[in-house]
Amino acid sequence: MTQSSWRMPRWFHQMGSPKWFYDFSGKMQPWFAVLALLLLSWGMAWGLAFAPADYQQGNSFRIMYVHVPAAILSQSIFIGMAVAGAIGIVWKMKVAFMVARSCISIGASFTLIALLTGAIWGKPTWGAYWVWDARLTSTLVLLFLYAGVMALNQAITERQIAGKATAILAIVGTINIPIIKYSVEWWNTLHQASSFSLTQKPSMPAEMYMPLLLTVLGSYCLFVLVVLIRTRTQIIETQSHASWLMQHKDVSGA
């Protein structure tokens, strides 16, 4: 294979430019805000008031429409953070480190939501808020990993070193993701198998499945929105002396 066939596409390198990323994300941000609001409102209203009750769990199954998106996002964001960190290390891209840093708080929030809503759902379903089940325990470990990444990132003042250290911890931490995913298959657990799969036909009827699809997509849009806002904030903080930013309408007001 020739060297040129390994060359990354132009847009990939453009994304590494703080100015290009700032302008591009400024255009994208309102779209993700509208999509997140629409999809989440629609999915949550459908799941709360219009989807039929489950024949076994009754109405408590409606918790699924917020619990499952939170659980999916908690894992996806951690992988995304590790990928962004790896890009930062390999291509020495500051923006990639910023994206990885922007993933931490929203990822930790989704993990906390997954744990808390899971605990509340556990009470009417299993009779207990918490059991030391493999899925629950590995998700708790994920929350601790987010806390570790957050602490490490804030403890190092030099952003480039903080970015690298965060990336390494995130990459090592991804070992927990397959453990979470396959915990229900590898161990005897109370937790049910996945409700949502990209490769298999849904096991529930469309009127129960569609609201879940909407809240999952809406959660992804909300995640992207928060990452765009936080990355733009870091660009402003680190580029405040750059002439392009001083002349930008957001700063100059012109």
Added chain:
Amino acid sequence: MYFESLDTLWHMAGHGSYVWSCYALFVVLLSINVWHAKGQKTKALRQAKAVARRNS
């Protein structure tokens, strides 16, 4: 609507407190995230404007 009235929607046959508290948690925690992110951006922009004013 699946429920016959707003009252049955609220109580959800005894599961209302579980379901509504989960939805409230989801909305509140994610709203805090967006609100905090926007607040930090406003603060950073204010500081950048101050730098630009000093340099002009």
